[in-house]
Amino acid sequence: MSLLASYLEHAINVFPSLLRGAVITIEVTTFAIFFGLILGTIAAFGKLSKRSVFKIPSTIYVDFIRGTPLFVQILLFYYGIPGLIIGITGDPFMIDPIIAGIAVCSINSGAYNAEIVRAGIKSVDRGQMEAARSLGMTERQAMREVIMPQAVKLIIPPLGNEFIALLKDSSLLAIISVHELAKNGMLYVSKTFATFPTYISVALVYLALTMGISHVLNYIERRLGVSDRSE
Numbered sequence: 001m002s003l004l005a006s007y008l009e010h011a012i013n014v015f016p017s018l019l020r021g022a023v024i025t026i027e028v029t030t031f032a033i034f035f036g037l038i039l040g041t042i043a044a045f046g047k048l049s050k051r052s053v054f055k056i057p058s059t060i061y062v063d064f065i066r067g068t069p070l071f072v073q074i075l076l077f078y079y080g081i082p083g084l085i086i087g088i089t090g091d092p093f094m095i096d097p098i099i100a101g102i103a104v105c106s107i108n109s110g111a112y113n114a115e116i117v118r119a120g121i122k123s124v125d126r127g128q129m130e131a132a133r134s135l136g137m138t139e140r141q142a143m144r145e146v147i148m149p150q151a152v153k154l155i156i157p158p159l160g161n162e163f164i165a166l167l168k169d170s171s172l173l174a175i176i177s178v179h180e181l182a183k184n185g186m187l188y189v190s191k192t193f194a195t196f197p198t199y200i201s202v203a204l205v206y207l208a209l210t211m212g213i214s215h216v217l218n219y220i221e222r223r224l225g226v227s228d229r230s231e
Contacts, residue, residue, distance in 0.1 A: 010197035014188045018205050021184035026209070028098065028180060029167045032105035036166075037159070039106060040113025047118055058114070065111030070104075071172050077104040078176045101173040101180075109166050116162065120155035121147060153224055160217035164210050171206075181205060 046058025065073070078100045085093045095103075124147050132142035171182035179187075185202040189195050 007194075007197040010192065010194040011201045013192075014185065014194075014198050014201055017184045017188055018181060018201060021179060021181035022205055022209060024098070024178065025167065025170055025180040028101050028105060028173065028178065029163070029170050031102045032109050032166060032170075033163050035102070035106035036109025036113050039110025040115075041117050043110060043114035044117035044121065047114065048121065062111045062114050065108055066115075070108050070169050071175070073108055074101075074104050074172055074176060077107075097173070097176045097178045100176060101170070101178045105166060105170060105173075108169075109162060112162050113159065116155050116158045117151070119158075120151040123154050124150045156217070156221055156224065160214070160221075163217070164213055167209060167213065168206060 043058040043062055046054040047062065049055050049058075078095060078097070082093045082095060085091075128146050128150065129139075129142050132146040133139065137145070170180055173180055174183035174186060177183065182202060185198050189198045192198070
């Protein structure tokens with residue numbers, strides 16, 4: 001059998017396993033982006049707040065997460081926190097790897113989303129708020145009905161980039177045995193030692209996922225009429 005035929009055979013054999021891993025990768029990333037957007041929005045408004053009780057915790061959260069690697073955060077969350085709880089209570093405590101993966105990726109994504117949302121809100125001209133207030137709106141009404149609709153258009157492109165970056169970074173969850181795309185590729189290699197055809201297949205599946213997401217996001221941007229200055 002030629003080398004090329006051997007590579008093709010391995011690529012075909014590993015594909016069903018990679019497909020199952022891709023489904024888990026998409027699920028983890030989608031949940032993480034959803035919860036991360038909620039966390040990020042809360043943190044963004046906290047950083048924009050003039051009250052230190054909101055501003056300081058939000059700033060510490062964003063700075064800590066953005067200043068430490070996702071790899072370390074995964075280890076801290078999956079191994080460190082259970083170890084701390086066991087040390088305090090003396091009872092065994094473990095976290096499901098997928099739940100832990102979604103949680104730590106949500107926390108990580110939330111910090112980056114906070115800066116994206118904050119920048120989007122700050123990019124809206126201040127005169128918009130003053131005009132809304134002069135029409136009798138409260139600050140909350142002006143934010144909800146005037147500022148946020150404009151800010152959403154500005155934050156969609158960077159949010160899309162964050163989605164794609166998080167999808168690729170989710171491969172780090174292999175360290176805590178989440179059977180996502182990269183982990184399934186590693187398991188296949190450990191059984192067959194077919195490194196090149198396996199990892200090039202893993203890379204191509206990631207490429208297909210990111211290109212698919214990019215096309216969907218571009219379609220959403222066109223539908224919402226995102227302006228050129230935000231691209």
